[in-house]
Amino acid sequence: MSLVKNSYRILIFKKLSCNSIDQFKAITLFKVMALVLLLIALSLTLLPYHYLINRQLIDDSFYEFTIAYNIGTGKGITIDGHLPTNGFQPAFVFLISPIFWLLKGDKYLAIRLIFLVHFVFYIAAAFLFAIIARKAFRGIIGYSEEFAFWCVFLLYLSNPEITSLHFNGLETGCLLFFYSMLWWYYQKTGLQRWRDYIIFGILLGLTILVRIDVVFLVIIISLFQFFHPSSIPFRIRLGRFLLIAGLALIISSPWWLYNLLVFGNFQPTSGLAQKLWAIDFPRVKTALQILINHLSPFNYSSLFWLPTKFVNYNYLVIFLDIFHLFLLIGGIFILLSNRHSLSLRLDLDKKYFRRSIIFGLLLAIFGLVLLLYYTLSSWALFFYHRYFCVFLLFGILLSGVITGILFTRYPKLVIYFFIAVTILISMKYIFTVIKSRIKPYVSPQLKLVQDFVPEREYVGAGQSGRLGYFRERTINLDGKVNFYALRCQDITWDHQKGMPEFLRKNNINWICDWRPFIVKYLGKDPIIYGWRLIKEDSGWYLYHYEGSQ
Template sequence: MSFIYAGLILGLVYRLFPIVAGQPYLSQFFMTEDGYLMLTVARNMAIGLGMSVSDGTIPTNGVQPLATFLFAVPYWLTGGDKVQSLVGIHLIAASAAVGGVFVVRALAARVLAPRDDDPVWPWLVALLWFVGPLLLDHTMNALETGIYTFVAVLALLKFAQVLEKGATVSMRDCLALGALSGITFLARNDGAFLVTAIFAVWALDSLFRQGIGIARTVGRLVPPGVLSLLIAAPWLINNKVNFGSIVPISGWSQAFGATFGQNLHLIPIKLFEHMFPMLPVPTSMENSPFVIWGCAAVVLGVMGWFLRAVWIKGGTIRLVVIAYVLHGIALSAYYGLNFGAPHFVSRYLSVLAPLLIIAALWCGMDLFRAVTGERWRTVLRLASVAAVVLSVALLGRPFLPGANGQGHFQVVDWIEANVPSDVWVGAVQTGTLGYWHDRTINLDGKVNPEALAALQTEGDILNYVSKSQIIYLADWHGIARWVEKNDFDQVFEVVTHQPEINLAVLKRRGAP
């Protein structure tokens, strides 16, 4: 267990490193482009500008509500200080990850107990989740990912408790599950898949295993179901009344232009990476049919073996596993078939990592026992140490020469050096830029309803930009090609184009 504790301490120290190191690590080490979008909204809420972007002038719902409200707290405490508040953001993310360790361990203990009740195995699952390089980044990205995993697993644990109590379960426990279900939805809207799976399995269990009848089943499930809807309702009403759809604008934006099934090839790869956190697949190999089908075979083989074994072992925990698997199937289908943004698929599926790691460990136990006999525990522990060491070693990649870093601060640096704070700037990618330069207008529609409407009706953003108050366009160097389209060069001209640092800036002609 000392090895487990050492790994957990190392994972926590790594998460807190930006706070100790200060700038530029504080603002760049974990912070992502979309994370800064959420932080911009959180800051505006804290300083009285409401849920908005662009210096408070554009209302938006392009965020996940629970994390945004939590992230608003540091800005409220610091009066909106953009640098000092990042300390609080890192602490919130690290705290959610630490909480995740304990709930993941608790879930693993319940699932693995029928197979082997050695306490080291649940802690190993939690440790691999905590120090896996991709999962660590996902939980510290200034987005909702870590918080979502924490509350989703917490809801599954409560579901396990409710099922264990069976016909004697109290309404208090049922309402607690309903409350956690509502909070899971607020943590991330696709949590609706998990909530639906939990209530469906719960209903079937009440009807067939417990045999309590339809009337009692309805009486048991309706109050927590209504409570979960009441918790979610303010967000849904806000979305529908103010933005015309219960789906946030960011969801519409990321689905815009997507073709059916465009992400399907990524699903087995990302599931494999979360099943074996120490084995991330290089991006250059993600389109290889051999890698795709190989990952699919491993994931399906492991999950098939695991589900069969869990079902045979019996107990109510298998129903919790089924609900979790149904959630995974729904997520895989939704993001694989009907969504864009392939670079986000790993993050979208990371909530499944605890289940996938548990499944891999279960199969590892069976495999090592078959191969090594009575020595399987010793051999598996050694293999586990190697897996954790590899995960930790991969955490050093950001410090290697030539590491790409955050990827957007060259845009921020140019704007801060050349553009007054009261001048309007536009960009497709405005998370990082919009955080550090308040008067920034988003052009991909993630947080800007007007830009999304222009994309949907006109097919591009050029006319919208031409009629806007934008003076500068600043983004990655590909934006320089905008002057080649539809006489846009009559409105804007390129003032800097530096592909070597991935930067281009356009300026409105005639502007001072």
Template sequence: MSRIAFYRLAGLVGLLFAAGTLYRLFPLVTGQPALSEFFMTEDGYLMLTIARNMAIGLGMSVSDGTIPTNGVQPLATFLFTLPYLETGGDKVTSLIGIHLIMTAWSVAGFFLVRALAARILDPEGQAPALPWIAALLWYLSPLLLLHTMNGLETGLYSAMVLAVLLMFLRLLRREAPLGWAWHLGFGLMGGIAFLARIDAVFLLVAVYLVWAIDGLLLRRDPIRTVAARIVPSGLISILVAAPWLLNNQIRFGSIMPVSGTAQSMAAEFGQNLGVLPVKIFEYFMPMLPVPNPLEKTLPVIAIATAVSLGVLAWFLIGVFTRASRPVRLMVLAYLLFGAMVSGYYGLWFGAPHFMSRYLAPLAPLCIIASLWVLADLSRWLFRTRGLRPAIWTGSAAIGLCVLLLGRLLLPGAQEQGHMQVVDWVERNVPDSAWVAAVQTGTLGYWHDRTINLDGKVNPEALEARRREGNVLAYVVNSRIDYIADWYGVGGWAAREDGGFAETFELIEHTKSPSLAVMRRRVLHEPG
């Protein structure tokens, strides 16, 4: 690459990277309401509520510190305590620190995607633009930008997945026996990835399975040699994860956080398979998010499936015939991880509306696969121009991502969706009163005395759901005086279960904005 071409590439990458970073930080400049509404999701506020309670001395809890919970991913929650410790628990000012933390791990993800893409797409350093295009597509994709800034662990988890895979690649390239520093480093990284999100267990299983297959079947090493290579770091990963697992089992009766149990409780086998192809397609083509009304239509599913399988097959054939052995094994581990995550969330889990977020760590592999195919087509169809058509096409895809990000800034394009519930409670309910909702993330952050009813952070409600099939009797026999949530919850007012209709009356019920409020007919004494 000539010096002029290098400076041109560096300038364009720097400009686009700065644009993506400033986009993530614009709520800090504009302040309220963007600071609390633009990126923050309902479930994100659940995690922030727990982080704040930890910072102000209430422990890992919700509902003004009265209900202990483990319905979070621990590493991100602990990181999110830092702004609250700094501000003494201020709910608004602390959001500045939260945005900075999420931007920091998004930046880390950007450079990790570039590093992974360079190892796969440009191992000889002949096409430096392609890895940067991959990183920019990841960094500027509207879906992925929102996922990495959602108040949850998605950005941190995605970065840790890439870090583990890149270190695994380094280990595969080493011919000398691994010293304890390598075992310790890889083991710590695997354990940290697990603490970032429990799904990393799939990644670790995939990595160690591929590592064992390589040693036993491909290299034909003795079992003792293979065990010495992989067991120490695996045990260290388990030791890092063990305190969290023991806490969950001893205090809550299961190693699975209550949030995972609540999400999967009403799941039916295979219920998410219909949305899986479209969600995967959106990561192969990050500049083409599919509108929600089209996601479950048969033509869109068929096109998404065909494109995704076609790109993946082309990519894998190329990797397994032209890439080095370490890269092939690393890609195989990534692919197995993707298959396990897709199978778990596609077949056994609920919450189809969260599928895109659950699959977000697979986006780097999908983007790299698409660029691999694009580069091959460019070389074959435009022999005299080499990779230029691929670079132009990738640049156009980045431009489309930027345009879509601009659209999100239009009024009404990106609304939090729960602030109308918060506004009603702030206007009509005293701080001392107890309010409940199925969706308590946003409401529970802004009104301390809020009780969760879907069980994602409330083991008591989860047990009521498990025991009785609903939480109506639990609500009737509780300290709750108000229920405030979306419009659909208003249907509870006619339910006779546990004497609910006799105890609560419907006082607000509007479709736009979506709001339902029920009030106990005889209120508890304040306090």
């Protein structure tokens, strides 16, 4: 029986070795396509300012830029140069703050350099994750290490969702890098020595500073090290637990203490402003949509233009949900159909494969905890794709394994597919460049304020990130970065009379925001409180206070 089994394996690998020439060609093409994608990503820094500011970067990223600007120019940890704030993730903000110091406060050029920082994390995360795949996929259905590396490297760089998260102005790309760093270090060392636990605990502490919800991952890993394996003496398991949890806590403790001592709460105001515990169907639906989207292999649907002007948007959403689910089910079916050849992998280099699986399971549990926590606690559905970004890594790994399976049978199809993806990304970028040159775009909010609000007067807004970065006399009203505004919020979005009083007390005579925020702050009829509509532009409303009736 053993002889037959071994003969079967030898025949399989002889058959697979015939693809070595195809693999060499594929690797060469993967390198070329990866270079093209890297050049496209790098050239984002050269796009016109109006595009970077109003299209590429999301509004919340400017909160971090403004705080980093104030730190870099010596004004302290503040959003307006005076009042302290904690509505940000600390590591990325402190990382980019020296840029403003070096540039002596040049806010425009700083944006280009911040994009360079994003690019470094982009290529570093792709590189580390490709190393993880190279070790984990070694020998799987004919994979050579070099093929596995360049395949996953290309898959990471070409994923539209990952690229978007890396270059949105926030800490998400940095977070993906640290996820990859933790996975790589666990795979490399297996945490065999006390030194490994010390370094790993420090890395976890730094990752908490990148995004504080990583504390859930620290708890999961620490408990795993305490309970597994139970055959290890109790004192050793306790030591592992204390080293990992203790060092992570010590490294991140300055941030926790700052939050508690200055603001009276461990959680930053950016989280508190969007917190509302509830079991809500739209949240559950959105969370499941994001989960399926992130896990789906080869999900390049966002590269295609969707004719929302001619087709009902809701129908398009349903179609995409079904398409993503089809991709995920199809990917799982391919894996199950090839489970016998995949099982050969278990006899090859067990060490790296086992470590990869263990940390992957811990990371998956962490992702599910985040899914449950944010679905129950946060009404900010538009940020779920960032909160659950850890699942994108599993989608890339699934894509990598399926690529290996398909390449052994249809090598030309795989190569043509990646060529097509690279061409689509290049065409989309060229279209973006042309559009940015022909049709400059400025945020209607910025334009309204610039046209009507005198420079010496204060203007308030819930969505105040972009506005506050370029205009000093801007007051955040939704509480993300303004602890004092947060205290007069009605988190259920019902009208709260405390906001008109807050506006009067702080001499804020102008508000420019979306209609839901206007209703939240001033009710459905703002004129009752003396606020008159000045102008509306593309969903943005500018109101001026002219005295209560």
